Amino acid sequence: MPQKEFVPKTYQESPTGAQDSSSVHLRSSPDERSFDFSFEPIRENLFRVTFSSQDHPLPPFPSVTKPATNLDGVQVSTSGGSNQKTIEVGDVTASVDWSNTPVVSLSWKGTEKHLYRDLPLRSYVADSTGIAHYTEHDRDCLHVGLGEKRAPMDLTGRHFQLSATDSFGYDVYNTDPLYKHIPLLIKASPDGCVAIFSTTHGRGTWSVGSEVDGLWGHFKVYRQDYGGLEQYLIVGKTLKDVVRSYAELVGLPILVPRWAYGYISGGYKYTMLDDPPAHEALMEFADKLEEHGIPCSAHQMSSGYSIAETEPKVRNVFTWNKHRFPNPEEWIAKYHGRGIRLLSNIKPFLLASHPDFQKLIDSNGFFKDPASNKPGYMRLWSAGGATGGDGCHIDFSSAVAFKWWYDGVQSLKRAGIDAMWNDNNEYTLPDDDWKLALDEPTVSEAVKKGVENSVGQWGRAMHTELMGKASHDALLNIEPNHRPFVLTRSATAGTMRYAASTWSGDNVTSWEGMKGANALSLSAGISLLQCCGHDIGGFEGPQPSPELLLRWIQLGIHSPRFAINCFKTSPGNSSVGDVIEPWMYPEITSLVRDTIKRRYEILPYIYSLGLESHLTASPPQRWVGWGYESDPEVWTKALKSGDEQFWFGDTIMVGGVYEPGVNVAKLYLPRKANDKFDFGYVNMNEPYNYLASGQWVEVPSEWRKSIPLLARIGGAIPVGKPVHTRVPGDDTPASVAVKEVDDYRGVEIFPPRGSSHGQVFSTTWFEDDGISLEARISEYTITYSSTEEKVIVGFSRDEKSGFVPAWKDLDIVLHNGDERRVVSDIGKTVEYKGKDSRGRVVYTLKN
Numbered sequence: 001m002p003q004k005e006f007v008p009k010t011y012q013e014s015p016t017g018a019q020d021s022s023s024v025h026l027r028s029s030p031d032e033r034s035f036d037f038s039f040e041p042i043r044e045n046l047f048r049v050t051f052s053s054q055d056h057p058l059p060p061f062p063s064v065t066k067p068a069t070n071l072d073g074v075q076v077s078t079s080g081g082s083n084q085k086t087i088e089v090g091d092v093t094a095s096v097d098w099s100n101t102p103v104v105s106l107s108w109k110g111t112e113k114h115l116y117r118d119l120p121l122r123s124y125v126a127d128s129t130g131i132a133h134y135t136e137h138d139r140d141c142l143h144v145g146l147g148e149k150r151a152p153m154d155l156t157g158r159h160f161q162l163s164a165t166d167s168f169g170y171d172v173y174n175t176d177p178l179y180k181h182i183p184l185l186i187k188a189s190p191d192g193c194v195a196i197f198s199t200t201h202g203r204g205t206w207s208v209g210s211e212v213d214g215l216w217g218h219f220k221v222y223r224q225d226y227g228g229l230e231q232y233l234i235v236g237k238t239l240k241d242v243v244r245s246y247a248e249l250v251g252l253p254i255l256v257p258r259w260a261y262g263y264i265s266g267g268y269k270y271t272m273l274d275d276p277p278a279h280e281a282l283m284e285f286a287d288k289l290e291e292h293g294i295p296c297s298a299h300q301m302s303s304g305y306s307i308a309e310t311e312p313k314v315r316n317v318f319t320w321n322k323h324r325f326p327n328p329e330e331w332i333a334k335y336h337g338r339g340i341r342l343l344s345n346i347k348p349f350l351l352a353s354h355p356d357f358q359k360l361i362d363s364n365g366f367f368k369d370p371a372s373n374k375p376g377y378m379r380l381w382s383a384g385g386a387t388g389g390d391g392c393h394i395d396f397s398s399a400v401a402f403k404w405w406y407d408g409v410q411s412l413k414r415a416g417i418d419a420m421w422n423d424n425n426e427y428t429l430p431d432d433d434w435k436l437a438l439d440e441p442t443v444s445e446a447v448k449k450g451v452e453n454s455v456g457q458w459g460r461a462m463h464t465e466l467m468g469k470a471s472h473d474a475l476l477n478i479e480p481n482h483r484p485f486v487l488t489r490s491a492t493a494g495t496m497r498y499a500a501s502t503w504s505g506d507n508v509t510s511w512e513g514m515k516g517a518n519a520l521s522l523s524a525g526i527s528l529l530q531c532c533g534h535d536i537g538g539f540e541g542p543q544p545s546p547e548l549l550l551r552w553i554q555l556g557i558h559s560p561r562f563a564i565n566c567f568k569t570s571p572g573n574s575s576v577g578d579v580i581e582p583w584m585y586p587e588i589t590s591l592v593r594d595t596i597k598r599r600y601e602i603l604p605y606i607y608s609l610g611l612e613s614h615l616t617a618s619p620p621q622r623w624v625g626w627g628y629e630s631d632p633e634v635w636t637k638a639l640k641s642g643d644e645q646f647w648f649g650d651t652i653m654v655g656g657v658y659e660p661g662v663n664v665a666k667l668y669l670p671r672k673a674n675d676k677f678d679f680g681y682v683n684m685n686e687p688y689n690y691l692a693s694g695q696w697v698e699v700p701s702e703w704r705k706s707i708p709l710l711a712r713i714g715g716a717i718p719v720g721k722p723v724h725t726r727v728p729g730d731d732t733p734a735s736v737a738v739k740e741v742d743d744y745r746g747v748e749i750f751p752p753r754g755s756s757h758g759q760v761f762s763t764t765w766f767e768d769d770g771i772s773l774e775a776r777i778s779e780y781t782i783t784y785s786s787t788e789e790k791v792i793v794g795f796s797r798d799e800k801s802g803f804v805p806a807w808k809d810l811d812i813v814l815h816n817g818d819e820r821r822v823v824s825d826i827g828k829t830v831e832y833k834g835k836d837s838r839g840r841v842v843y844t845l846k847n
Contacts, residue, residue: 004128007121008035011098021078022071024085024096037102037124042067044074044090045235045245049104051124051131052228059230060451061443061462062199063494064250092235106194106235115235116187116194119219129456130204130224133231135196137209137218142188142640144239144623145195146206147180147491147527148504151516153623153642155185159210162224163203164426164461164490166381168506169540172516179426179490179505181461182527183222186242190629193242195234197249201459201492202226226432226456238629240618243526247617251497253530255614257483258770259341259735260419260501260531261606262297262724263596265289266565267579271304271324272384278304278324279331285581286338292583294593295600295724298341300421300487300565305344307383308353314382314389316354317346318408332416339724339738341418343487346409348425348467349380351391356404365401366392367434367455376434381424384575385567393429396466397458398437405467409474418734419485420471422499425464426490432456442466465494472498476773482732483773491529501531501561509538514552515658519642521559525619531610532621533561537580543568546585547660547703553582553592554707555656557599558648560610560620591704597722604718604745608765609649611777615766622647628670631694639668645708651715651750651763653681655708657701665701665708669693676759679713679752688816690753711815716763716782717748719813728806729769746811746842749793751786751818760785760794768803776801782810783825791818794825795845808847813840 008028014036023040035053042048048066052058077088083099088109097103102124105117118124119134143155146162151173161177170178183198185206198204204224212218232249236242247253270285271278282299289296303315309323320328335342350357360366367376375392382389394401409420434455438447443466451457468488475484488499496502504520507513517534524532536556537544544552556562568578582596583589599606609620624645625634633639645655645667655667671694672678680693685706690713691697699708711717725742726735751761764781778801783794793812811833812822822843824830829846836842 002128005132006033006126007101008033008124008126009100011037011102022076022087022089024098026098026102033126035124035126037098039094039096039102039104040069041071041076041087041089041094042069042232043245044071045092045241046249047094047106047233049231049233050229051133053126056126056131056228057449057451058228059200059202060449060458061201061446062230063201063465063492064199067249104233106233108192113191115192116233119216122216124229127223130226131229132224133222133229134216135220137220138187138189139209139218140189142635143185143208144188144523144526145182145184145186146523147182147184147529148178148520148524150174150176150178151519151643152640153519153522154637154640155208157209159205159207161203161205164464165428166424166426169508170506172507172513172520180527180529181464181490181492184246184493184527185222186239186526188239190632190635193236193239195232195242195246196222197232197234197246197493198222198224199230199232200224200227201462201465202456203460227451239526239623239626243528243619244617247528250493250528252615252617253496253528253613254498254500255483255773255775256500256531256610257485258607258727258730259297260485261560261603261610262562263295263599264298264300264343264561264563264565265296266300266302266563267581268302268304268567268577269579271302272307272576273304274323277326278321279326282331283334286335286340288581288583290338292589292593294582294596296340297724298343298418299335300343300563301345302567303345303347303423312351312353312382312389314351314353315347317350318411319355328415333733336416336733337737339734341734342416343419343421343485344412344417345421345423346412346471347423348394348396348405348463349391350394351380351382351389353389354391357391360392360394360401360404363398363400364437365395365398365404367395367429367436369431370433370435376429376431378430385569385577387575393427393463394467395437396463396470397440397443399440401437402440402442402466402470405470406474409471410478413475413478416733418732419487420475422467422471422486422488425467425488427460427463429455429460440466442469461490461492464488464490465492465498468495468498481773482771493528496528502529503532503561503563504534506539506567507535509541509544509548511548511658511660513538514548514555515643515656518644518646518656521621522623522642522646525621528617530613530617530619531560533559533563535566536562536564537566539566540569543578543580543584545660546588549580549585550588550591550595551657551703551707553595555654557595558652558654560606562599588704600724601719601722602717604720604765604767605649607770608718608767611766611768611775615777620649624653624668624670628672630673631670633668633694634670651712651717653710653712655699655701655710657703657707663700663702665699666696667699667708667710668696669710677757679756681710681712682750682815684709684711711750713750713752714761715750716761718765718780719746719748720744727770729803730771732771735771741806743806744811745805745807746813747782748813748815749782749784749791750815751784751791755787756785758785767805768801776803778803778805786820790821790823792823792825793830793845810845810847812843812845814842816840
């Protein structure tokens, strides 16, 4: 791309800045092209920076609305001179020096070491139609975020496009861009963390120290194709602090229905079948689930249900192929009768043969090409693999198009479809100059800003967000008391205010693909994509071997989203493809079933992590150094890569084996440094040994048994029945059909091998009905300590919310080989129950 940098200098404080002592407002010399710069504290650790001019306007439809300034109770003081101002806000010292270009620096109060600093003499730069922002780069720090980016997790020293594309069959270690557009970059170190977040929906790039210049040294540079800069800087001691503050800015993760944490099945082939027709093939799939005893909560319906029965046989969103599904309502009711919910695939474009294509042309529902004053046509995916046809993307800034989509979603919902699967929503429009309708009420305030009407200026990704809103609002309108569930492939920061879940797109079957996906999960969670997962076994590519499939399922049950969905094409079969099924290898079917049933057994733990995500923005899947920042080993390259091990919650350390025929894995056990003794870890699998923290260990892992799983001593895992269950309060058809009630609760605890020396461990988990929009969340706290002879347990319920579960008593499950007595800390009745199927001692704490 052409580079036309211009560096405004000779700034002077504007009258606004002089009046507001806690902020800085500058304007560059009128002799040059005049630019405005501002810096202002919004919260104790949140600062807003803008850099704009008349022909470089701020983003017209930013992914977050500027929050009201709130520094109540925060000590703020300022000092400075004619070209410099220092603002102390709580524990943060912010400085702006404009003796040349504006240079912002941030540090902890009372320290001289910078957490963040702009690059002097080249900080804020106009570059053709867009801008560039240069900052100093610390090569030793960890850099994370940007939604999902190619592995490894650490982005340091690498270059990334800020865009989204349909990266079918991508290489997890090399392909860029992927599917998400989230300009959030976080620098993390033992000294603290700083996030840089840009609000634009437009394209750009992040060079995270990948460019080096002898004159300018080591720097990072964010480049934005169009408009001016609106950026937020967030400071925190830890990643947890920064992610929470980022969530408070853009919106905490929305509530996910409980069923969405179960096994979600899928496969492109099923809805593409004509003989037998798809509805029969899918009922046969449901029959096989029951035959093999494999619980399943939902099924993803690929787009074959909407492919026309007659030529041209291409997909027509919001229509039904009546040969494949003669009576959709009847078939949906049958699936609900099996306790399985349905997600329908919907794509935001129309081929020219769609029955409503001309209607949307006539009502200005598509983008317009100014060169021809006609709709913006482009090549679109029409049916099977690598097939295409001409058509148009829906312009969600059009009031008519937004309403057309809204009505289409409602037509599927009224037929019985439970949730929407927003797919192929990366908006890979080929021309920045295409025009938008801009008459949808959602964008009405943005239109008043008078910014040039073009796809480049407004940003392609805004339509990903608006598509999410249209799907979400349509579902909510029909069921106003239930949580709408929208699964989205592409996402912006604002999209996740409407979409509850996402995944890493069309991955490839390979051992390396399974490994690299861990890094994508960790980046996604940090970027608030917290109900996220992968297509287990790989979406594209060859069928997985039995060993790879089982390893991937073992790994996948320890992620927020667990789905098996694929489109296995081949030169002779690119329209229907093949599928991965849990029973495809009879020799491991029982092992697959047991692994999926373990997913359901730990669902209370997983669902509680989902509620914790909604309440606090802590991702269920976490980097190994999350909460262990004081351990120097977590800052080494191997652990910053994030592709071999991770925390699932704060109790389970998950490892993996990423090569065939390997039966041992190497894991690091992070150590906490505080005033309490770190008791280490225990192997959840044979030989069930206890392990000290602060060391690398080799963990045996035979593939037919388990991946490496270690429990933190002092942690706890609430568990339920190892089957699909229904929770009181969820009276939706698919839930009512589920035979088993969620009326059992146990908790797996991991006390030290001997005495805890008076230390009492505590874990709180959350529960609700799993479906209500206005959640009534109850809290349950297990405490325990130990001596050589016994384990002393306490338990409390906080049900002030009004939610009361179906379970009453609580089973206490000890680690394998722990034969000690369990007693109540306040003398409640505790009964010995015996040993479970895994040989673990179980006691029942009576209510």
